[in-house]
Amino acid sequence: MKYQISQESFNKTKADITAVLVVDKNLEHRWVLHKDTLKELGYKSESEEVAFLNESKVIYIGISSLEYDELRNAAALIYKNVSKTKAKSLKIGSYLCKCDKLSIQALIEGFELGSYKFDKYKSEKNKSSLKKVIISLEEYNEKKINKEKANLGLKYAQIIANATNYAKDIVNTIPNDYTPLSFEKDANELAKEHKNVTCKVYDEKFLEKEKMQAFLAVNRASPIPPRLIHLCYKPENAKKKIVFVGKGLTYDSGGLSLKPADYMLTMKADKSGGAAALGIFKAASELEFPFEIHAIIGATENMIGGNAYKPDDVLIARNGKSIEVRNTDAEGRLVLADCLDFAQDLKPDFIFDLATLTGACVVAVGEFTSGVMGHSDELRAKFEKAAKKSGELTSNLYFNKHLKKLIKSQIADVSNTSSSRYGGAITAGLFLDTFIREENKNKWLHLDIAGPAFIEKEWGYNQHGASGAGVRMCVYFLNELAKEI
Ligand code: BES
Numbered sequence: 355m356k357y358q359i360s361q362e363s364f365n366k367t368k369a370d371i372t373a374v375l376v377v378d379k380n381l382e383h384r385w386v387l388h389k390d391t392l393k394e395l396g397y398k399s400e401s402e403e404v405a406f407l408n409e410s411k412v413i414y415i416g417i418s419s420l421e422y423d424e425l426r427n428a429a430a431l432i433y434k435n436v437s438k439t440k441a442k443s444l445k446i447g448s449y450l451c452k453c454d455k456l457s458i459q460a461l462i463e464g465f466e467l468g469s470y471k472f473d474k475y476k477s478e479k480n481k482s483s484l485k486k487v488i489i490s491l492e493e494y495n496e497k498k499i500n501k502e503k504a505n506l507g508l509k510y511a512q513i514i515a516n517a518t519n520y521a522k523d524i525v526n527t528i529p530n531d532y533t534p535l536s537f538e539k540d541a542n543e544l545a546k547e548h549k550n551v552t553c554k555v556y557d558e559k560f561l562e563k564e565k566m567q568a569f570l571a572v573n574r575a576s577p578i579p580p581r582l583i584h585l586c587y588k589p590e591n592a593k594k595k596i597v598f599v600g601k602g603l604t605y606d607s608g609g610l611s612l613k614p615a616d617y618m619l620t621m622k623a624d625k626s627g628g629a630a631a632l633g634i635f636k637a638a639s640e641l642e643f644p645f646e647i648h649a650i651i652g653a654t655e656n657m658i659g660g661n662a663y664k665p666d667d668v669l670i671a672r673n674g675k676s677i678e679v680r681n682t683d684a685e686g687r688l689v690l691a692d693c694l695d696f697a698q699d700l701k702p703d704f705i706f707d708l709a710t711l712t713g714a715c716v717v718a719v720g721e722f723t724s725g726v727m728g729h730s731d732e733l734r735a736k737f738e739k740a741a742k743k744s745g746e747l748t749s750n751l752y753f754n755k756h757l758k759k760l761i762k763s764q765i766a767d768v769s770n771t772s773s774s775r776y777g778g779a780i781t782a783g784l785f786l787d788t789f790i791r792e793e794n795k796n797k798w799l800h801l802d803i804a805g806p807a808f809i810e811k812e813w814g815y816n817q818h819g820a821s822g823a824g825v826r827m828c829v830y831f832l833n834e835l836a837k838e839i
C-alpha cells in the first residue's frame with residue numbers, strides 16, 4: 355500500500371472512498387455528512403460498527419475514544435470493507451490521540467497489519483484494488499499536526515508493521531517448508547540486506563562443543579539438524595546492549611510425551627518466539643536505534659523416534675546444571691535454558707526471551723494476552739507501558755518462592771515440569787530463572803506469547819493465523835528506551 359500525507363483540507367482531498375471515524379457517537383461532527391441517512395439505517399455508531407454508503411462512497415466506523423489502538427482497529431476495519439470493492443484510493447483525516455507522530459503511526463499500522471494476507475498455499479490469489487491511502491493532516495478536533503512528525507510516524511509504521519508481517523509469514527509457513535535451516539537462511543538474508551548487521555549460525559557440532567545438552571536432547575529425534583542463530587546489529591556509539599532470545603521450535607509434536615491430535619494442530623506456531631526475535635531485529639536495525647541489538651534463536655523440531663530423548667532422562671545444560679526430564683513436551687524451556695546461558699556471555703544490559711512456552715499461560719490470561727515475568731518491578735512496568743502503546747496486551751504474572759519449590763527434582767538440580775497442575779506459566783518462567791545469572795536477574799524479562807501468537811478466530815486487526823506477537827511491544831520498548839538517552 356502507498357501512503358500520502360497531505361496538507362490539503364479533508365474536503366479538498368480527492369480519493370475514490372472517504373473514511374470517517376465517528377468518535378464517541380458524535381454524529382454532529384463536520385465530517386459526518388450523512389447524519390440523517392445513518393439514522394435512517396439505524397446506525398448507532400457503536401465501537402467497530404461500520405456503515406458503508408455505497409452510492410456516496412463514504413465509510414463510517416464507530417470508535418469509542420481517541421486512542422492509538424482504536425485507530426489501528428478502525429483502519430483495519432476500513433481496509434477489510436473497502437478492499438472488497440473496486441476502489442483504488444481512500445482518504446481519511448487525522449485523529450490526534452496524544453502524540454502526533456504516534457497517532458499517524460497507529461493509523462497506518464492498522465492499515466498495514468489489517469491488510470496482511472497469507473496466501474502462499476492458495477492457488478488463486480485475490481488481490482485487492484486498493485493501492486493508496488491519503489491522510490489529510492486536517493485534524494478531527496482542528497488541532498495542529500506537525501508534518502515532519504506525521505511523516506516520521508509513517509516511516510515507523512511501515513517498518514514496524516512490515517517486520518510484524520514478516521514474522522507472521524514465518525509462523526504461518528508449514529513445518530515441512532520452514533525448518534531450522536529456513537531460520538538460518540532468513541537470518542543470513544537479514545544480515546545481507548541490513549547495514550551494521552552480522553550473522554553467525556551454529557550447528558550441532560558447535561552445540562556439542564558448547565555442552566548444550568538440553569538443546570541437543572530436544573533435537574535428537576528430528577531428521578533435521580538444530581541451528582543456533584546469532585544476529586548482531588552494532589551501530590557506532592551504541593548506548594546499550596539488548597538481547598532477544600527466541601524459542602524457534604519449527605514443530606512441537608510433544609516428543610515421546612506426545613501431544614493429543616487436537617493439541618498438536620497449530621504447533622507450527624511454536625517457532626513464534628524465534629520469528630518475533632527476527633522481526634524485532636529487522637525493525638530495530640531499520641529504525642537504527644542507538645543500541646547494540648542481538649537476536650538469538652534456538653531452532654529445532656521436537657519429534658519422536660527410537661533415538662528420542664525420554665521422560666526420566668537427566669540432561670546437563672550449558673551452565674552445568676542437571677535437569678530431570680519428566681515431560682518431553684516441556685521442551686521449549688530446555689532449548690531456552692542453553693540459549694539464555696549463551697546469551698548472557700554477551701553481558702547485555704537487558705535480556706528478553708520470547709516463547710510460546712506454556713498452554714498454562716493461555717489458561718491464565720486468555721488468548722489475547724502475553725504473560726510478562728521477571729524480577730524487576732521497574733523493568734516490567736516500563737515494558738508494560740511501552741507494550742500498551744503498541745496495542746499488544748500483556749499481563750504480569752508474579753513469581754513467588756512457593757511456586758519455585760514445585761520444580762525441585764529428587765534426582766537432579768531442577769525438574770522440567772512442576773509437581774503441581776496449577777501455575778504452569780509461572781513455574782515455566784521460574785525454570786528459566788534457574789539459568790539466569792545472579793547479576794542479570796533484574797535485566798531479564800520472560801515473555802510467554804503462547805496465547806496471542808496464533809489466532810484461531812480473528813479479532814481486532816489480527817487475521818486467522820500468526821499475529822507476529824512480541825514484535826511490536828519489543829520495538830515500542832526499544833523506542834521508549836531510545837527516548838531516555
Ligand atoms: N509449545 C507448547 C506450549 C503451547 C501450548 C504453545 C499451546 C501454544 C499453545 C509447549 O512446548 C508445551 O507443550 N508446554 C506444555 C508444558 C507441560 C508439559 C509442562 C504445556 O503447556 O502443556
Ligand code: ZN
Nearest residue numbers: 606683684685
Ligand atoms: Zn511442548
Ligand code: ZN
Nearest residue numbers: 603606624686
Ligand atoms: Zn513447545
